[in-house]
Amino acid sequence: xxxxxxxxxxxxxxxxxxxxxxxxxxxxxxxxxxxxxxxxxxxxxxxxxxxxxxxxxxxxxxxxxxxxxxxxxxxxxxxxxxxxxxxxxxxxxxxxxxxxxxxxxxxxxxxxxxxxxxxxxxxxxxxxxxxxxxxxxxxxxxxxxxxxxxxxxxxxxxxxxxxxxxxxxxxxxxxxxxxxxxxxxxxxxxxxxxxxxxxxxxxxxxxxxxxxxxxxxxxxxxxxxxxxxxxxxxxxxxxxxxxxxxxxxxxxxxxxxx
Amino acid sequence: xxxxxxxxxxxxxxxxxxxxxxxxxxxxxxxxxxxxxxxxxxxxxxxxxxxxxxxxxxxxxxxxxxxxxxxxxxxxxxxxxxxxxxxxxxxxxxxxxxxxxxxxxxxxxxxxxxxxxxxxxxxxxxxxxxxxxxxxxxxxxxxxxxxxxxxxxxxxxxxxxxxxxxxxxxxxxxxxxxxxxxxxxxxxxxxxxxxxxxxxxxxxxxxxxxxxxxxxxxxxxxxxxxxxxxxxxxxxxxxxxxxxxxxxxxxxxxxxxx
Numbered sequence: 424x425x426x427x428x429x430x431x432x433x434x435x436x437x438x439x440x441x442x443x444x445x446x447x448x449x450x451x452x453x454x455x456x457x458x459x460x461x462x463x464x465x466x467x468x469x470x471x472x473x474x475x476x477x478x479x480x481x482x483x484x485x486x487x488x489x490x491x492x493x494x495x496x497x498x499x500x501x502x503x504x505x506x507x508x509x510x511x512x513x514x515x516x517x518x519x520x521x522x523x524x525x526x527x528x529x530x531x532x533x534x535x536x537x538x539x540x541x542x543x544x545x546x547x548x549x550x551x552x553x554x555x556x557x558x559x560x561x562x563x564x565x566x567x568x569x570x571x572x573x574x575x576x577x578x579x580x581x582x583x584x585x586x587x588x589x590x591x592x593x594x595x596x597x598x599x600x601x602x603x604x605x606x607x608x609x610x611x612x613x614x615x616x617x618x619x620x621x622x623x624x625x626x627x628x629x630x631x632x633x634x635x636x637x638x639x640x641x642x643x644x645x646x647x648x649x650x651x652x653x654x655x656x657x658x659x660x661x662x663x664x665x666x667x668x669x670x671x672x673x674x675x676x677x678x679x680x681x
Numbered sequence: 682x683x684x685x686x687x688x689x690x691x692x693x694x695x696x697x698x699x700x701x702x703x704x705x706x707x708x709x710x711x712x713x714x715x716x717x718x719x720x721x722x723x724x725x726x727x728x729x730x731x732x733x734x735x736x737x738x739x740x741x742x743x744x745x746x747x748x749x750x751x752x753x754x755x756x757x758x759x760x761x762x763x764x765x766x767x768x769x770x771x772x773x774x775x776x777x778x779x780x781x782x783x784x785x786x787x788x789x790x791x792x793x794x795x796x797x798x799x800x801x802x803x804x805x806x807x808x809x810x811x812x813x814x815x816x817x818x819x820x821x822x823x824x825x826x827x828x829x830x831x832x833x834x835x836x837x838x839x840x841x842x843x844x845x846x847x848x849x850x851x852x853x854x855x856x857x858x859x860x861x862x863x864x865x866x867x868x869x870x871x872x873x874x875x876x877x878x879x880x881x882x883x884x885x886x887x888x889x890x891x892x893x894x895x896x897x898x899x900x901x902x903x904x905x906x907x908x909x910x911x912x913x914x915x916x917x918x919x920x921x922x923x924x925x926x927x928x929x930x931x932x933x934x935x936x937x938x939x
Contacts, residue, residue, distance in 0.1 A: 448833050450826045451828070451833075568708045570734075571706065572705055572706065575706050575832060582820070626922060627930070640911070641915065645902070645906070647906040654898060668926075669926075
């Protein structure tokens, strides 16, 4: 396993200096894979290159993607960062960098891709983007001035991942946990969640103003379990059966009863 | 005790942006006392103020001193930072930020002043300055590109001090981890699984020879996530809605359609 397999995703970053400084600290701490989602800043701006120092080749190899979903499509673990902790965020597994980093490292230890996602200055990730994340990191800060500079937040988070990684490597062959199986990729999970959501709307379980919060809670619960492809297939099957039932079920039973 | 009593000392800093960004992250993490030893950069340079954001009043209150010795004269614990680990540095108590930070916090806990010292970009503290330090922090980095940006190194170190400080404050209460919520008791989970099983039989998702294996897979998946009581309640709600739908749903819709 290698930290090079940990993708760093910067979403709609405004300032080229922040992209450059993030590339630099990635290089310092052993990360390589930088992806920018619809950046506002030009990643080859003079300021970005100036701040990147030895990280300049990370800038040159950075990929630009149209959405967070596509940026993390193959990732098994997606970890967002947020300065907010209330509302939607309360339902998500939210913790300090050092509490959450081991989850990411566990994925890397299975040679699977994982992503660490940073929102734009100063607004952060949208609720829809937060929903894509299996875990959220919140860096505990002074309540009066919580808003960290993006590249400094990246430094703190990447350092926590590196520490969890070296800790993991120091464990002699860390006896594999019982749940070492291939976790289904993000895109497969998303497809299933879409199907499930439609099916649950069909039976009016998701209904009215609480629908979003309920679906979010289900996504969070299932996401935490790190589903295998087989389990994703089972839930797709459930969604299919629900839709079938809504369409034909009672009618078929009605006939049988008649 | 307060983090405000932890002095941050920047020695011969070259770039005003680094002074500003350090002031910002100090403000973010609850530090206040900035001292500059013979800075090359002007601490009220436009760039310093621009990078400081809410930390601007820290810049305005910063003191300028002629030597490291005078900057830390009243301090009980002085902690330096260094990218080097050989030579002189081998003789010093040298460790990661999280290994060294508790020493600093112990001093703060006795209401005594302590200092965290950062050398100039890119050369770092001189041997004489290193000798002034009781402990040295080395941030473990990639061997090929060890040189961190000053303000990012400050972010990582100050975050470690803040963590040690909050850990220290939490100790008498034997603090639970931040993200450990109460897992629902076994009996509540069992009750929910019973309800869910009946409901899934109702819609013929659990059906035929594979029903047992399917239900087992679902139990395993959900069990692994270590459900909270709220999540168990959500799934009970889903089971209830399924049973309601089987009984009334299509009929109600049928009526509406008629």
